[in-house]
Amino acid sequence: MPSPCYTLITGASEGLGKFLALECASRQHNLVLTALPGSGLRKLSAYIQKQYGVNVMYTEKDLSTEKSCYDLVAGIRQKGISINCLINNAGIGGSFSFDEKDGHFYNRQIGVNVIAPTILSRLLVADLRRHAPAHILNISSIAGFFALPNKQVYSATKAYLFRFSKSLRTELKRDNIHVSVLCPGGMDTRWELLMEHRMHANWLCRQSIMHPAKVAAIALDSMLQNKAVIVPGVWNKVFLLWNRIFPGWLKHHLTRYQMRKLKPILTPVPNEPLMTKIAV
Amino acid sequence: MNLFLTGATGYIGHQLALAAAAQGYSVTALVRNLSSPHLPLHPAIRFCKGDITEYSSVIKAMKGCDCAMHAAALTQLWHKDSSQFYRINVMGTRNVLEAALYLGIEKLVFTSSCAVLGPSGDRPVTEDDPRFTPFENDYEVSKHCAEELVREYVRRGLHAVIVSPPRVYGPGLDTRGNPINKIIRNTLKRKLAFLPSAKDVVGNYAFIDDVVAGHFKALEKGESGEKYILGGENISYKQFFETISRAGNQHLQMITVPVALLKGWSALVFTANYLVGRHTHLTPKVVERLVQNRALSCEKAIQEINYHITPFIHGMEQTIHHLKTSSHA
Numbered sequence: 001m002p003s004p005c006y007t008l009i010t011g012a013s014e015g016l017g018k019f020l021a022l023e024c025a026s027r028q029h030n031l032v033l034t035a036l037p038g039s040g041l042r043k044l045s046a047y048i049q050k051q052y053g054v055n056v057m058y059t060e061k062d063l064s065t066e067k068s069c070y071d072l073v074a075g076i077r078q079k080g081i082s083i084n085c086l087i088n089n090a091g092i093g094g095s096f097s098f099d100e101k102d103g104h105f106y107n108r109q110i111g112v113n114v115i116a117p118t119i120l121s122r123l124l125v126a127d128l129r130r131h132a133p134a135h136i137l138n139i140s141s142i143a144g145f146f147a148l149p150n151k152q153v154y155s156a157t158k159a160y161l162f163r164f165s166k167s168l169r170t171e172l173k174r175d176n177i178h179v180s181v182l183c184p185g186g187m188d189t190r191w192e193l194l195m196e197h198r199m200h201a202n203w204l205c206r207q208s209i210m211h212p213a214k215v216a217a218i219a220l221d222s223m224l225q226n227k228a229v230i231v232p233g234v235w236n237k238v239f240l241l242w243n244r245i246f247p248g249w250l251k252h253h254l255t256r257y258q259m260r261k262l263k264p265i266l267t268p269v270p271n272e273p274l275m276t277k278i279a280v
Numbered sequence: 281m282n283l284f285l286t287g288a289t290g291y292i293g294h295q296l297a298l299a300a301a302a303q304g305y306s307v308t309a310l311v312r313n314l315s316s317p318h319l320p321l322h323p324a325i326r327f328c329k330g331d332i333t334e335y336s337s338v339i340k341a342m343k344g345c346d347c348a349m350h351a352a353a354l355t356q357l358w359h360k361d362s363s364q365f366y367r368i369n370v371m372g373t374r375n376v377l378e379a380a381l382y383l384g385i386e387k388l389v390f391t392s393s394c395a396v397l398g399p400s401g402d403r404p405v406t407e408d409d410p411r412f413t414p415f416e417n418d419y420e421v422s423k424h425c426a427e428e429l430v431r432e433y434v435r436r437g438l439h440a441v442i443v444s445p446p447r448v449y450g451p452g453l454d455t456r457g458n459p460i461n462k463i464i465r466n467t468l469k470r471k472l473a474f475l476p477s478a479k480d481v482v483g484n485y486a487f488i489d490d491v492v493a494g495h496f497k498a499l500e501k502g503e504s505g506e507k508y509i510l511g512g513e514n515i516s517y518k519q520f521f522e523t524i525s526r527a528g529n530q531h532l533q534m535i536t537v538p539v540a541l542l543k544g545w546s547a548l549v550f551t552a553n554y555l556v557g558r559h560t561h562l563t564p565k566v567v568e569r570l571v572q573n574r575a576l577s578c579e580k581a582i583q584e585i586n587y588h589i590t591p592f593i594h595g596m597e598q599t600i601h602h603l604k605t606s607s608h609a
Binding site: 018019022047188191192195199 | 366370410428429
């Protein structure tokens with residue numbers, strides 16, 4: 001018998017978000033899924049409902065604006081749905097030199113990666129408290145630990161999520177709300193990335209790349225064990241260990257070398273530059 | 281109706297060309313070699329020299345066509361230069377899609393592969409099932425990427441349908457894209473069947489005539505952006521060889537080979553060939569793939585485009601008849 005509470009997952013239509021949704025459903029969580037309009041959310045919701053027998057609600061929202069976050073929560077309240085687990089997964093990634101994108105893009109990126117998880121946590125904290133024990137899972141990245149050229153804003157937003165999660169965790173502990181943060185490395189999600197990984201990533205990089213289904217399973221297991229920081233995969237753990245013990249100048253050279261090696265050489269679609277090069 | 285076709289010198293493409301010509305289409309086939317022994321010769325089939333990896337040759341050949349079928353691909357599971365999979369299967373597909381969009385082609389059918397779908401669990405895999413396991417080789421990745429490209433062009437306004445055949449058997453060219461006919465022939469010749477110890481592992485085998493008819497049904501009735509599995513019956517290795525025996529009216533000595541031995545042997549053959557600069561495509565990884573359950577559901581194609589499955593025994597009888605009467609037998 002599925003529990004009457006729901007898990008809210010943002011950015012659930014593809015990549016890690018989709019597998020988090022499937023993983024939650026396989027554990028009999030009811031779901032509220034949200035993603036960009038036109039991203040196939042309706043089909044996915046119907047599929048999950050049919051295969052796993054849980055209730056699935058979906059709502060198409062662009063979370064880059066503050067208003068859409070309020071609308072999302074208002075919609076959930078209106079339907080009388082109670083949330084006991086919030087997974088802030090939506091994010092905008094990619095690799096580009098700082099002047100390649102304009103202020104509008106960075107505003108959107110910070111909106112989705114930083115503002116939306118903050119506001120959603122704030123809006124839902126009373127709900128979560130009422131339905132405790134409850135969980136918040138924020139999707140950061142190991143990119144949040146490194147100084148990465150061409151991922152300036154991205155890595156900073158992920159560092160924010162890491163610190164935000166750890167701080168909020170200590171604060172909400174007494175309410176029996178467990179805040180966890182997931183820090184995955186590279187994943188085979190979008191097809192361009194997949195091709196990129198197969199063709200150009202070096203050995204070390206290829207070893208660390210994980211399938212999103214595996215990451216989702218680890219994430220859910222660890223979240224339900226109330227872990228604070230979740231780093232999936234051996235190699236990602238090794239990277240973080242190196243980060244802790246190597247001196248600054250060595251780290252600087254290593255990351256610069258890694259990022260240069262990963263410079264893309266592909267242009268699969270004419271008139272349409274590759275958006276995402278490699279998701280660290 | 282003018283049909284643009286790629287892959288006409290391959291196993292499926294060859295049959296597609298002949299079937300299209302028989303149905304009254306005027307076919308323009310893009311081929312790399314105008315003197316290939318595999319050309320489907322028919323008055324209604326015109327050949328254009330070109331290569332899907334060269335955009336200019338694709339657009340030149342496609343001009344004046346109403347619809348298109350893209351069946352060309354590097355179909356083996358292993359190549360010494362793995363970038364060839366991406367150059368041919370992804371960039372090549374990109375060129376075909378780009379030309380089709382530019383020229384306003386009404387409908388396009390892309391021949392993908394069930395290799396993109398993962399192994400099956402407790403029920404047959406459908407088009408909607410997400411893949412829970414990583415891709416195992418560059419062929420699978422390249423076909424997945426090509427499918428995603430098709431969906432991207434559908435969003436840009438192209439009418440395109442994806443069809444996914446599994447292991448295909450039946451009368452046709454004796455090419456690399458057609459290893460099953462070879463297995464059938466060798467089995468009957470030697471009166472000996474090498475049965476992997478994983479004999480209850482289920483695979484899906486599609487009869488070539490069904491696959492070809494399915495392509496035309498997808499062209500006619502398929503919904504743009506949708507994928508249709510054009511498969512056959514789900515059968516185990518044991519049933520596979522038993523059916524060969526029955527259809528060929530031939531008693532077969534069944535020898536069970538442990539999978540580990542099969543893997544070791546393939547590693548040995550692969551290495552020996554590699555050392556003398558030759559390449560076999562049966563790597564231990566491919567063997568591993570062959571002993572996973574790969575049951576499929578063709579329900580969607582049956583319901584939505586009126587796809588028909590020939591019973592395996594009937595398909596096998598026709599195949600064996602063909603193999604016995606053709607010069608290769």
